[in-house]
Amino acid sequence: MNPAPSGLFRLQAGAWGALGILCAGLLGHAILFDEEVPFVRAAGGPAWIMAALPQTADLIAVDPAAPPAYVFRKQFQAGAKGGEAHLRGRALRHALVHLNGESVPLVARGNGWKQGFEADLRGRLREGTNNLRVSVSNPAGPALVQLEVDTPGGRVVTDSSWQVVAGPGAPGYAEVATDVALHPESRQLPTPLEGAPRQAALLFLIFAGTAGLAWRRPGWTRRIRDAHWPVLTLAAITLFWLALFGLKFWRIPLGIGFDAPGHLAYIDFLLEFRALPTAAYGFSTYHPPLFYAMTAALVEFFGVTADTVAGRIVYHAIPFASGLANVWLTAWVARQLWPQEGLRPSLAIATAGLLPMNLYMSAYVSNEPLLAAWVSAALALGTSVLLAQRVRLRVLASLAGVLGAALLTKFTALAVAPGIAFFVALRDGWGEGRGGPGRALARFGGLMLGAGAIAAWFYWRNWTLFGDPLVWNLDVPGAATWWMRPGFHTSAWYLDFGESLSHPLFAGYASFWDGVYSTLWGDGLVAGMARASTRHEFWNHPFQGLTYLLALPVTGVMAAGAIRLWQRSLVDPSLGRRLVLSMHTAVLFGLAFSLLLISLRLPFYAQAKAFYLLCGVLPLALASAEGLGGAARWLGRSPGPWSRALGCAGLGWLTSLAACIVLAHLG
Structure with missing residues (x-):
């Protein structure tokens, strides 16, 4: 088989096109769907937040059976008790939510952390001050969370005003999650x-x-x-x-x-x-x-x-x-x-x-x-x-x-x-x-x-x-x-x-x-x-x-x-x-x-x-x-x-x- 130059060009162009489509598909799947790829996107929602990363270039050891839990906390005001309220969020990787000391059952929006979760907060809000706690653990990296709560009194979103604490340590303010940084030296x-x-x-x-x-x-x-x-x-x-x-x-x-x-x-x-x-x-x-x-x-x-x-x-x-x-x-x-x-x-x-x-x-x-x-x-x-x-x-x-x-x-x-x-x-x-x-x-x-x-x-x-x-x-x-x-x-x-x-x-x-x-x-x-x-x-x-x-x-x-x-x-x-x-x-x-x-x-x-x-x-x-x-x-x-x-x-x-x-x- 000896293809003509024009036919050979079409074969090559088609092969490169197929390779490009395959690579684009693999890349898109990794970013959007692969739960093993910790790529985070705001996707039009609020910011992802995290605790301050350790200032080190060394390996950070983790016990995969008991990774550290980071607790993100936010106080917010709500109007009259009993109004409509809805929570949506994503966490890298595992999250537990408590509102005013009570556990909030979360409903998964998909098969993994990239699809996120939601919860109906109807009847759980108090008139006046409410305390929201989100505990996040990640055995393969830092704990990140992206959250928004729609209440009758307004919208609560994750930002740098949230506090975060790990274990018995003192609380500090969360940071907007970024992977762009400088080496300490x-x-x-x-x-x-x-x-x-x-x-x-x-x-x-x-x-x-x-x-x-x-x-x-x-x-x-x-x-x-x-x-x-x-x-x-x-x-x-x-x-x-x-x-x-x-x-x-x-x-x-x-x-x-x-x-x-x-x-x-x-x-x-x-x-x-x-x-x-x-x-x-x-x-x-x-x-x-x-x-x-x-x-x-x-x-x-x-x-x-x-x-x-x-x-x-x-x-x-x-x-x-x-x-x-x-x-x-x-x-x-x-x-x-x-x-x-x-x-x-x-x-x-x-x-x-x-x-x-x-x-x-x-x-x-x-x-x-x-x-x-x-x-x-x-x-x-x-x-x-x-x-x-x-x-x-x-x-x-x-x-x-x-x-x-x-x-x-x-x-x-x-x-x-x-x-x-x-x-x-x-x-x-x-x-x-x-x-x-x-x-x-x-x-x-x-x-x-x-x-x-x-x-x-x-x-x-x-x-x-x-x-x-x-x-x-x-x-x-x-x-x-x-x-x-x-x-x-x-x-x-x-x-x-x-x-x-x-x-x-x-x-x-x-x-x-x-x-x-x-x-x-x-x-x-x-x-x-x-x-x-x-x-x-x-x-x-x-x-x-x-x-x-x-x-x-x-x-x-x-x-x-x-x-x-x-x-x-x-x-x-x-x-x-x-x-x-x-x-x-x-x-x-x-x-x-x-x-x-x-x-x-x-x-x-x-x-x-x-x-x-x-x-x-x-x-x-x-x-x-x-x-x-x-x-x-x-x-x-x-x-x-x-x-x-x-x-x-x-x-x-x-x-x-x-x-x-x-x-x-x-x-």
Whole structure:
């Protein structure tokens, strides 16, 4: 089956449209109906109110069998006894209402807390002063309530005039519920420009020098387009990474990093007991075991301990090698996509090698870099298959093995592995001499069965032990549970941006986009520490702060490049290239949507982390190369001094950004 270009475009457009409708439906269901998603909406009613949230970035432990109850109180005046009165409200999550000391039976307006409750207060009001008490408990976050009472004397609604008390504590005034906040220490630190005037001056000199050189010697910039530049770029990036490991990475204490103590405890268990722990054992033991088993095997092979220099080198080896592998795999894919071209492959390699989230995550003991390397390898093998004239069985077997390894490293792989297998299988359904849908389905099944043969046992083990193949540390039956601020979300948290440009550390308190931006372009969550005062000193913080300012235009160009890749996936004359570009853009979109959805389900400020997209670093680097390369081509086609000046300024800006990132991690 070889569809005509117009027919293929209709198929692709229909598929993307269906995907968009599906994602919109999932998002709408999560916001409006899913009782497990604590997203609150005023919906034209009164404000949601809550007690003041604890001023902490730490985990807040809760006994799920006896969560704390918050009592919201309000006195109001009513006219003559016996008039009509009606109460309507919603509570996150469980509410009991008392009026003048008597329990008020509530009638549910639906199947859960999002639909709310109501009550008929006829005959329950007193003439004069009435006392309304609403007791709210929530085992997974703060207690919130939204209430309105219609009485003959007027309307009573929840607002900041209500009082709230927890347990035996003193009452205080309630607050209008908001998930937009500031970390307790964020504003105690200077802004990037306030804290780094000398560093900013140095970067300005780099900018001016590069732009001036490009203006005086335009032939020098044109040589960047030569086909040998990707090799030079890859060599330079590799030397930079090796220098980082030799000077910085191995020296970072093993306990520094995101959930590092939990990761180390997992490895220690394997070394001590020669057995696999269950999800109930520790904070991180719900993860699939491949990263931990590989690290434990290296530790055992070299006979080292964690408290020695050799031990730190061994423990850091896999994350470092995985991060560098992302760079090399990006180079492989970029050269396949843009053969005989120098600019875009070089830009893709530089993006993968200098993207701060790839750098700092590769410095910590974590399973994220290894997962990213497996997914990048799967994308690279998939690209090779889709662009090849003839597919070798060993390449397909390697792809199935890599997908299985990814599934055995982190649950995130479940969001991308089927998609990669799907696009590779389409090669057998489209094109001259191909077998049609049946052959494509068989190829997809073969790839997924091969991956499942490697990883399925772990998910089956979870199912038999806990009744959930994807059990994690909040779902273990009988285990203590916890939450983090804010514990719920509103639309305001998703519709703001800017805090990360002035106070980037813990910027996820302010908005979703600030959280993602501050962890994409720097270690904005300070290696998983709960406070800025405990951050380590292995990074150059003044240069890291300036990176956020310099990276803003590049972020916009990167987003434009992603859109451009998606457009090309619909119109490229080569079927293989269409499938390749569709695969990369679909993986990037799927990961981004998954991050958005998980931030709703787990409403913690630290969930807005860009490195949850680390396994999408390869398509992200391609998007950056497409955006920057497209900008360079557009400027090259526009004669005149203004376009030339803009091109020189852009090159100076990119050079100063690259220098800033290098100095932030190596300086």
